[in-house]
Amino acid sequence: MKKLTLIINIVFALAIIGLYILFFSQKKSSVNNNTGNFTSTALKSNLRIAYINMDTLLMNYLMYRDLNNDLNAKRNIVEADLQKKSVDFQKQASDYQEKVSKGLITHYKAQEMEAELAKVQDNLLKYRDDQEAKLMEEARVMNNQVYYEISEFLKEYNKDKNLTFIINNTAGNPLIYVNDTLNITREVVEGLNARYEKTKKSGQKKK
Numbered sequence: 001m002k003k004l005t006l007i008i009n010i011v012f013a014l015a016i017i018g019l020y021i022l023f024f025s026q027k028k029s030s031v032n033n034n035t036g037n038f039t040s041t042a043l044k045s046n047l048r049i050a051y052i053n054m055d056t057l058l059m060n061y062l063m064y065r066d067l068n069n070d071l072n073a074k075r076n077i078v079e080a081d082l083q084k085k086s087v088d089f090q091k092q093a094s095d096y097q098e099k100v101s102k103g104l105i106t107h108y109k110a111q112e113m114e115a116e117l118a119k120v121q122d123n124l125l126k127y128r129d130d131q132e133a134k135l136m137e138e139a140r141v142m143n144n145q146v147y148y149e150i151s152e153f154l155k156e157y158n159k160d161k162n163l164t165f166i167i168n169n170t171a172g173n174p175l176i177y178v179n180d181t182l183n184i185t186r187e188v189v190e191g192l193n194a195r196y197e198k199t200k201k202s203g204q205k206k207k
Contacts, residue, residue: 050184051169063196
């Protein structure tokens with residue numbers, strides 16, 4: 001299942017690439033008074049840019065934490081179940097080998113047990129593949145949910161910011177240097193968490 005964890009992490013990384021550049025095509029001639037902490041160069045230019053550190057955002061985004069914890073819990077259950085099934089299969093295989101080597105069963109019975117072991121093995125492999133596919137699907141849906149919430153929040157956030165670009169400044173991207181005054185990660189995390197907590201409380205009240 002380590003391979004499964006790696007694959008899910010890769011899938012999430014690919015999904016996050018979609019957030020690398022969020023372009024908001026708002027062409028306004030005047031600069032809004034609500035400028036935040038942008039540099040004078042950015043204020044004088046029609047091209048207004050801010051950035052988010054996606055690793056930091058996800059680390060502190062409560063919705064992502066909750067969804068990721070749920071997914072990990074499901075993964076742990078699958079791994080434990082798969083381990084138990086594998087141990088049971090090994091016991092059956094050992095029992096078969098011991099009986100054959102000691103001549104305790106007929107040739108016909110040995111063939112019957114061998115066919116049963118093959119069937120158990122096939123079912124075990126199918127179970128593993130099915131669970132991997134199911135977890136991969138849940139990871140994809142989780143990525144889409146997180147991506148959607150971040151995108152929707154940034155649309156609202158940008159209404160009074162008039163930003164042209166919001167870029168992802170995470171390790172490994174092509175950016176070499178970005179001025180720290182353009183970093184909006186903290187306020188975006190705070191806004192996302194406030195939005196999530198409000199939605200969460202609303203859902204609990206309905207229950």
